[in-house]
Amino acid sequence: MTKVEEIITNDQQRIARYAKALGHPIRMYVMELLSKQSCCYSGDLSEELPIAKSTLSQHLKELKDAGLIQGEIETPRIKYCINKENWEEAKSLFNKFLGTKDK
Amino acid sequence: MTKVEEIITNDQQRIARYAKALGHPIRMYVMELLSKQSCCYSGDLSEELPIAKSTLSQHLKELKDAGLIQGEIETPRIKYCINKENWEEAKSLFNKFLGTKDK
DNA sequence: GTCATTGTTCGTTAAATTACGAACAAAAGT
């Protein structure tokens, strides 16, 4: 009868999308790293993390598809950093949701 | 070689668990509702939301299993509310992650 | 050109997620 879009707000859709992307320890690890040190190389991640590089690649793709990170080619490596614009949006959405006073 | 637990912190595991639970629009909707109005009945949710009640039940179970909500029998209905203790932990973890100043 | 290096894509597999309706269980009302 009623459609999802009439009930679930756009913000809820978006924050759920971000939350989903953060819903894995490896991806949390990457995001936390990036929020601390501005950028990283997947080769370095691949060394520290005990997972196949193809698996890591998939996780990075997840984060990229969710808009949380972006990759920049810096041959022969790829430099990953936070996607500032979307990250700001995500933070704003989470802060609002969490009832934090700012924003 | 190295184990996941040596790399991924406990906090990262926990916040990822919470994020995963929040990674669906329906569940975001419920959590947002509960953070506003302290409690709700799944019957009411079932009416507003265009999904089967069995599906809703599953989503509520997800949130319950993640520790974000708790159900209290109030026959014949079930009253759902935030699980305060875990919600505080989740907020604290998210705030730390998001780089918010408080907490 | 050939060889490393770096990271993605492919193919596969196992498990988890999402969704539905039907069946079921519990408890209160008649």
Next chain:
DNA sequence: ACTTTTGTTCGTAATTTAACGAACAATGAC
């Protein structure tokens, strides 16, 4: 006892997720 209300559980199906290794592509070094 029967019915109604409320919500969970069951059975099923389609899709997505997570993981691996092998194969592949791009680029720089030899």
